[in-house]
Amino acid sequence: MLRWRGLESTPGDLGRTVVTVGMYDGVHRGHQTLIGAAVARARAMRRPCLLLTFDPHPAEVVRPGSHPAILTSLDRKAELVAGLGVDAMCVLPFTPEFSRLTRETFTHSVLVERLHAAQVVVGENFTYGHKASGNVGTLAEEGRRFGFAVEGVALAQDSSDDGEVTISSTYVRACVAAGDMVSAARALGRLHRVDGVVVRGDRRGRDLGYPTANVESPQYTAIPADGVYAGHLVTRDPRSGASQERLPAAISVGTNPTFQGSRRTVEAFVLDFDGDLYGEHVGVEFAHRLRPMAAFDDVHGLLAAMAKDVADTRQVLRL
Numbered sequence: 001m002l003r004w005r006g007l008e009s010t011p012g013d014l015g016r017t018v019v020t021v022g023m024y025d026g027v028h029r030g031h032q033t034l035i036g037a038a039v040a041r042a043r044a045m046r047r048p049c050l051l052l053t054f055d056p057h058p059a060e061v062v063r064p065g066s067h068p069a070i071l072t073s074l075d076r077k078a079e080l081v082a083g084l085g086v087d088a089m090c091v092l093p094f095t096p097e098f099s100r101l102t103r104e105t106f107t108h109s110v111l112v113e114r115l116h117a118a119q120v121v122v123g124e125n126f127t128y129g130h131k132a133s134g135n136v137g138t139l140a141e142e143g144r145r146f147g148f149a150v151e152g153v154a155l156a157q158d159s160s161d162d163g164e165v166t167i168s169s170t171y172v173r174a175c176v177a178a179g180d181m182v183s184a185a186r187a188l189g190r191l192h193r194v195d196g197v198v199v200r201g202d203r204r205g206r207d208l209g210y211p212t213a214n215v216e217s218p219q220y221t222a223i224p225a226d227g228v229y230a231g232h233l234v235t236r237d238p239r240s241g242a243s244q245e246r247l248p249a250a251i252s253v254g255t256n257p258t259f260q261g262s263r264r265t266v267e268a269f270v271l272d273f274d275g276d277l278y279g280e281h282v283g284v285e286f287a288h289r290l291r292p293m294a295a296f297d298d299v300h301g302l303l304a305a306m307a308k309d310v311a312d313t314r315q316v317l318r319l
């Protein structure tokens with residue numbers, strides 16, 4: 001998949017394109033339907049399918065300090081959308097100036113002049129332009145003027161304990177924040193993953209008999225609620241970010257209150273594994289929450305709980 005940042009870096013030889021526009025944070029099942037529709041349309045028209053997305057999250061620019069938790073880094077998003085058949089991903093820096101473009105200027109200067117859209121595929125709730133004044137109806141009207149067609153795709157639904165919910169990044173963030181990884185996975189169509197680099201911790205794990213890979217992730221990463229989880233550690237290629245090996249793990253999220261820690265960490269004890277992971281680019285996948293984080297009176301209490309966590313992890317992962 002081709003990938004570039006900034007409109008000025010757009011390759012000149014793309015020809016006319018099928019464009020799908022959105023933040024696509026999480027690349028959840030609703031996004032997958034939408035991107036699938038854009039890819040199918042592109043194949044039928046024998047045009048490249050181009051995904052236009054933004055960085056940072058527009059909320060941070062429009063309402064400073066209100067950055068939402070990020071479900072997928074740009075590298076992970078690229079890996080996922082490439083897997084859906086997208087041919088090119090263009091990342092537009094979302095700046096205050098960009099946020100002030102009128103909807104016609106966005107349509108003309110971005111979609112028409114730079115990306116040469118023949119067809120635009122968006123969700124039926126898509127908005128664009130200054131103060132989000134544009135919608136699918138205005139885009140279709142501009143398309144008639146500038147010579148591209150518009151397809152608005154219905155949003156995917158999911159049944160949960162609370163009845164029908166519309167699958168959205170906001171819904172997945174709420175599931176992750178509550179530690180409900182099963183609902184998050186249902187909406188995502190795969191397990192939620194935190195990407196980062198393995199850093200040094202307090203060097204206590206090995207002495208306890210449970211060495212843990214401490215994973216440091218970028219600011220704003222959507223980290224599940226404090227607690228202990230069954231899941232996996234995924235090793236990644238440091239250059240491409242591509243996923244490699246997937247190893248079963250018991251995962252701890254919290255401040256290690258037994259040792260009066262103050263920093264919140266994500267730590268994975270990889271089952272049946274002994275090796276050096278420091279500096280590795282990894283992902284931590286969360287399958288199921290086992291219990292809350294606890295402050296034990298002594299190390300024996302913690303060790304007994306960890307032994308049970310490992311047994312529970314084997315059961316949840318059917319190992």
Ligand SMILES: Cc1cc2nc3c(=O)[nH]c(=O)nc-3n(C[C@H](O)[C@H](O)[C@H](O)COP(=O)(O)O)c2cc1C
Nearest residue numbers: 201202203204205250252256257258269293294309
């Ligand atoms: C499966 C698992 C469960 C854990 N549960 C707790 C817990 O309930 N309370 C706690 O204080 N720390 C818990 N921890 C974190 C340990 O305290 C931590 O891994 C240990 O102190 C080693 O830290 P280090 O990697 O910085 O050396 C857990 C870790 C794992 C892997």
Ligand SMILES: Nc1ncnc2c1ncn2[C@@H]1O[C@H](COP(=O)(O)OP(=O)(O)O)[C@@H](O)[C@H]1O
Nearest residue numbers: 200201202203205206211212213270276277278
């Ligand atoms: N089974 C395992 N799971 C996780 N990390 C392991 C495992 N075996 C060895 N390691 C290595 O040990 C390191 C963790 O050891 P630990 O004593 O917990 O130190 P730290 O406090 O620096 O995390 C990991 O970063 C990794 O390099």
